[in-house]
Amino acid sequence: MEAFTIHTGRAVPLRRSNVDTDQIIPAVWLKQVSRTGFEKGLFSAWREDPDFVLNNPAYQGASILVAGSDFGTGSSREHAVWALQQYGFRVVIAPKFADIFRNNSTKMGLLPVILPAEVVERLQDEAEQDPTAEITVDLVDRVVRAGDLTVSFDIDDYTRWRLLEGLDDTGLTLRHADDIEVYENGRQPWLPTTV
Amino acid sequence: MGRGTGRTLAEKVWEQHVVRRAEGEPDLLYIDLHLVHEVTSPQAFDGLRMAGRTVRRPDLTIATEDHNVPTVNILAPIADPVSRTQVETLRKNAAEFGVRLHPMGDAGQGIVHVIGPQLGLTQPGMTVVCGDSHTSTHGAFGAIAFGIGTSEVEHVLATQTLPLYRPxxxxxxxxxxxxxxxxxxxxxxxxxxxxxxxxxxxxxxxxxxxxxxxxxxxxxxxxxxxxxxxxxxxxxxxxDETTFEYLAGRPHAPKGADWDAxxxxxxxxxxxxxxxxxxxxxxxxxxLSPFVTWGTNPGQGAPLASSVPAPEDFADPAQRSAAERALTYMDLRAGTPLRDVAIDTVFVGSCTNGRLEDLRAAAEILSGRKVVTRTLIVPGSMQVKAAAEAEGLDQVFKAAGAEWREAGCSMCLGMNPDQLAPGERSASTSNRNFEGRQGKGGRTHLVSPQVAAATAVTGRLTAPADL
Missing domain, CATH: 3.40.1060.10 (Aconitase, Domain 2)
Structure with missing residues (x-):
């Protein structure tokens, strides 16, 4: 996983709530067996509309998506996270995230930042007024800075540490292989096996 | 979780599966059953290969082909080369890592959330995961069951555990x-x-x-x-007794003294x-009464006997603008009675409503009647298909003019050829009415199997009681 410490970039305002993972990456893109090439599928249906915000040249190269509430609802497809990252996003800011999407993001190093709805709206307003304005997302101090605004956000210590270090969960868990074995030896004998 | 001295069901099941608990860290939770399908697993198996890891418990893992499965000519090679590659990749991975697979054509093949319960693999008190958000289905047995992303699929394959905070x-x-x-x-x-x-x-x-x-x-x-x-x-x-009765005698349910324990x-x-x-x-x-969705997220629903709401009906500005957008996408006007909404295609199937009871309910309504819409009836598994045919349900569907298909996810998400055309409108027993979910530009109304069948007969959203 890519480590995340402090990121400064321009923002894209996505003024929609309930952005589901079928919009982030439609199912037709999920047939790939590799982990790359998903940027082409990002919001592919919405991008057919010339007025869609990502088609505005002013937002080319922006790396922070500022979206409405309940971002990432629906399917568990991690492809949604891959598509956002491969397109160039490092951070998504929203008032609320769907659980699986948020979890998938933190496994991949895409930082989901939860901010109050009024702050999110203010960031969207500012990104609309001045697409060149930069936002800094600081995971070390758990704050977002935009112009004269400094606002803190919550993230649990463990996830923050993993993101700062860029650590892969599987490697961490395998350090506890002995605990897993002890647990397995105590499982009920009637539990099913698939063989 | 619960703060009383008593514990909730979820808390009991959770505590039973904690492998390791440490201050300031998520619990490491043991996973009793890992279900795998072709869409969310290829990159996870690749990850194992790259790290030189194996599947820790292939005997607690089972795979099936469902999302890409064509529901006609299931035994012919898949025409779409990309879908075919994905299915072939699962077969290769299952063979290489020793995971049991129910491929197309196998009597045990079907939608991942239909075959787990059908085999008796889903049991009370277990933890069940799958790279699919509808894994929550298995909670019906008193299991903690949830969807995970591909990174977590890889983690479970390698360790049979997941680090998780208690919800x-x-x-x-x-x-x-x-x-x-x-x-x-x-x-x-x-x-x-x-x-x-x-x-x-x-x-x-x-x-x-x-x-x-x-x-x-x-x-x-x-x-x-x-x-x-x-x-x-x-x-x-x-x-409860309903659960035990369902499980008794299933292939992987406990037997004899184990059953009693x-x-x-x-x-x-x-x-x-x-x-x-x-x-x-x-x-x-x-x-309650029969319920349908009118919008583009599953929360945008209303009784079938009511009308399409107006955006002004919603006090919350985000909900209001979402409703406005949804009505535009769905091409619906506020105030239109939902019963007047004309439907082009009816889909009965999916992990939500693709089981035998659902097919029986649809058949009861279609018996002796004719459909006026394109109507796809897609059983959730090959075993559901066989059971339905043993009861003659297939004959009822065919006589009514509906299409009787092979088992798979089908038009729930249109990863196979079963899709809506742009602008086409469906009444669907599936679970998501997102924009384009059933095919680009398609419009979806979520309904029960009964409403789906009645709608197929009239061509408008219809409750069985209206027939």
């Missing part, structure tokens, strides 16, 4: 009895409309109350299936009377 608990108490003709699907659509698509975020939901206890296992699976549409990663129902344990799997939930939501089942 909060929500009780959804459904008192009273569902009126005649009102189904589990109507109930869960009403619940989602009430609490919203984000209402369950951060919670494991326990469905409780008289109306829940009265549901069959299939109905309970329909309810738990759509927990994710209310934002909850998992939903569960305490096991298991049932004794399963009976302890209920929330204690003094358990405290973090949130409680109440509904009166007797007030």
């Amino acid at each position: 909060k608990t929500m009780a959804i108490e459904v008192d009273g009895a569902l009126p005649y003709g009102v189904t589990a699907k109507d109930l869960i659509l009403a619940i989602i409309a009430k609490i919203g698509t984000g209402g369950g975020q951060g919670y494991i939901v326990e469905y409780r109350g008289e109306a829940i206890r009265a549901l069959s296992m299939e109905g309970r699976m329909t309810v738990c299936n759509m927990s994710i549409e209310a934002g909850a990663r998992a939903g569960l129902i305490a096991p 298991a049932v004794e344990y399963w009976r302890s799997l209920r929330s204690d009377d003094d358990a405290v939930f973090d949130e409680v939501v109440r509904l009166d089942a007797s007030t």
